[in-house]
Amino acid sequence: MMYGGGADGVTMRNRNDGLEFLRDEAAPSVRRRFSLGSLGLLAGVLALALALGLQLSRRNTGRPTSGPAPDFTLSLFDGTEFRLSDYRGQVILINFWASWCPPCRDEAPDLQTLYDDYRALGFTALGVNMLESSRRKALEFIDEFSIRYPNGEDIGERVTNLYRVEAPPESFLIDRRGQVRRFFIGAIRYDDVSADIEALLAETR
Secondary structure, eight states, X not given: OEEEEOTTSEEEEEETTEEEEEEOTTHHHHHHHHHHHHHHXXXXXXXXXXXXXXXXXXXXXXXXXXXXXOOOEEEBTTSOEEEGGGGTTXXXXXXXXXXXXXXXHHHHHHHHXXXXXXXXXXXXXXXXXXXXXXXXXXXXXXXXXXXXXXXXXXXXXXXXXXXTOOSSOEEEEEOTXXXXXXXXXXXXXXXXXHHHHHHHHHSOO
């Protein structure tokens, strides 16, 4: 009489002289296939992790998170031009934003308050409007939050590409010597950046 197979691929058969254990010859092949499949899956996971790691490591490649801030000229909404190098000697916060961006709406009051509080001490903020659907949307945003610091439309995404900005909001804090001292991803908060601004304002050129 034959009994069912166990999990290890062994089958028991009743004989007159007792039980005889018969090994299922297919079991090692199944285990080999399972092992090879597991190794293949593991290799795939490791390859994916490596690719993601490389992507993350390259994310900031070329982005000026330190060192000299790339110079540029931006046409402002009021019809004037802002050239970064003309503001050498001041502390500058460059903020990349868009009207459709919820974190940009969250940070707008804080940015205006920073400008109001530190402007007389040698600080300015610059808003760079990027990936906007229309000029009207940008102007409505500026009016809604009573923004008074310089703002301009980044036509052709020239400044956005120069600073390797991926998505708004991103901000760069630049010292009096034109060096990038801090880089921010996400909404700016007054308490998170005010101490840095004060420290940079206290520095000499």
